[in-house]
Amino acid sequence: MMDRLRLPVLALIIHLLSACSSTPEGPVLGELPRTPQANVQQLLQQAATLEGEQAWLLRLSAADQSARGGDLLQARRILEQTPLEQLKPAPQVFAYTLQAELALAQQRPDQALTAIQHNSFQRLAELPLPQQVRSHMARARTFEANNQPLTAIRERIFLAYQLNGQQPATAENHQAIWQLVSGLSDEQLSATGTEPDLNGWISLGRMVRQAKTLPQQQQAINLWRQQNPNHPASRQLPDELNKLLTFVDQPPRQVALLLPLQGSLANIAQSIRDGFMAAHFQAQQEGNALARIQIYDSTQFKTLDSFYQQAQADGIELVIGPLEKEPVRQLANMSQLPIPTLALNYTDPGQQVPAQLFQFGLAAEDEAREVARRAWAEGHRRAIALVPSGDWGNRVLEAFRQSWSSQGGTLLAAETIAEPGKLAAQLVEVFRLRESEARAKRLQQQLGTQLSFQPTHRQDVDFLFLAATPQQAQQVRPALIFQYVGDVPVYGTSQLHAATQNRTQYLDLEGIRFTETPWLLNPNTLLRRAVEQQWPQASSSLGRIYAMGADAYLLASRLKQLQALPDTRLEGVTGVLQLNTWRRIERQLPWATFHNGEVIPWTTTQAKP
Incomplete structure (x- = not known):
């Protein structure tokens, strides 16, 4: 639970900044709680012998120390028993920042939002720099938890100037900004405003998202840096983008599409095939298609072993399929697969699978x-x-x-x-x-x-x-x-x-x-229009199946990137696609x-x- 508070990183940031911070506290602002050597019980015992502000500051120190030690309930109880509204602004900022951190750790983002909106934060800029950093960090995480990504980004942009290039805090902050930017909707990425740093981050996100292939993404990043040489992200790219620039992708040269083209699932299989091949033809027109696609009818093979033997003889480097539930279960029970495979269905929850098996589908x-x-x-x-x-x-x-x-x-x-x-x-x-x-x-x-x-x-x-x-x-x-x-x-x-x-x-x-799915919400995409000309039913609910085929093609070309760079998210027509730690493709859908x-x-x- 304590990892959610991120206090080890916070302590490092405060240590880096403490040498250059000033202490403008005084009678009006009040004092910030100190970090004494005494333990929590000693602090509380000492506070019991005092009255007023001195006792309250000791209690705040005890609450903070309880949180750092992992006892969140005790930290919350101490805060609840302290008259926060009687404190001066500086200790109030400290207390409500800690209250927000505790609420986030206990998955109560609404309570965290209430805490950071306390009017004492109007005096935050007058406090020592370490406290400003801690409070802005808590505010950024609170806005993120409350589905306010743009406000969270603004907080972190401000935080970047306070960190002033200090490492590794600046690198972590940039990475957090990029994660927020990556999660923005197309509508948010198309917006412009009067804030140069925010506009720069948004234009970077938009250019990377619009690039359809890894080389295009790398080109987009380099072009953006040329256009924005003085932007903070240009001077220090987020770690994810640095890895993206240096990653050398080698898409499979020969891919097998394994589907049941006869029997009860034939109609679904044919729609997946048609969506897959439509994406292939579009990629050919754009000059970034997979070299060779070979289609196999899974109903023609008695066993999976016989299929893989044939696929190996044909030089196949990646298998897309099978679609049927039972063969996918059989693959999951194998200790190792002869060829990396992206199944178009899912195994039972919690089932261990071989390292070469990946899973993708339209899971409700x-x-x-x-x-x-x-x-x-x-x-x-x-x-x-x-x-x-x-x-x-x-x-x-x-x-x-x-x-x-x-x-x-x-x-x-x-x-x-x-x-x-x-x-x-x-x-x-x-x-x-x-x-x-x-x-x-x-x-x-x-x-x-x-x-x-x-x-x-x-x-x-x-x-x-x-x-x-x-x-x-x-x-x-x-x-x-x-x-x-x-x-x-x-x-x-x-x-x-x-x-x-x-x-x-x-x-x-x-x-x-x-x-x-984006497929059914965006009827004017080039791929959907091309598919509908051939198969008008792709505009109906069956369109989700054509979209699944198209995204299977996208995944075939980018699977190695998803493995090597786990934070990669692909804009698919069934949703935003990301590979989780169990090698399942997760989809995030629009509304x-x-x-x-x-x-x-x-x-x-x-x-x-």
């Missing part, structure tokens, strides 16, 4: 985790979940539950979606509407008169997580409105979006926010909402503050 579990992240970032803390019955619903619910609880969220109830005729009664129960009706009846009996009454739902629910088919979602949303629960925000996965452009159907889903019978992007500016 990724979307459930994305819902948890987005809802938390938008300030929600208590959820109710509705999912379909069966294995798929169970997996999605478990992914949401784990992600939500790991952030500190509370899942108040989780239900499988009832049949249409029973859905209304289910919502009445889960939102406790009968309790409201019972209160109204008791009040009517007490008053002896008929009252105009509208049921009210339980007030401890922040949002509803909905994983459902389009038909189920069309039943849920009107039922919520009918049962007076229409004010509860609904967050869903892409499965509820049929992509039919049917306005009548979309009106029944009004206001639902959901994750979706949309239904409004007036249309699907529109759901941007960060629309989010609940």
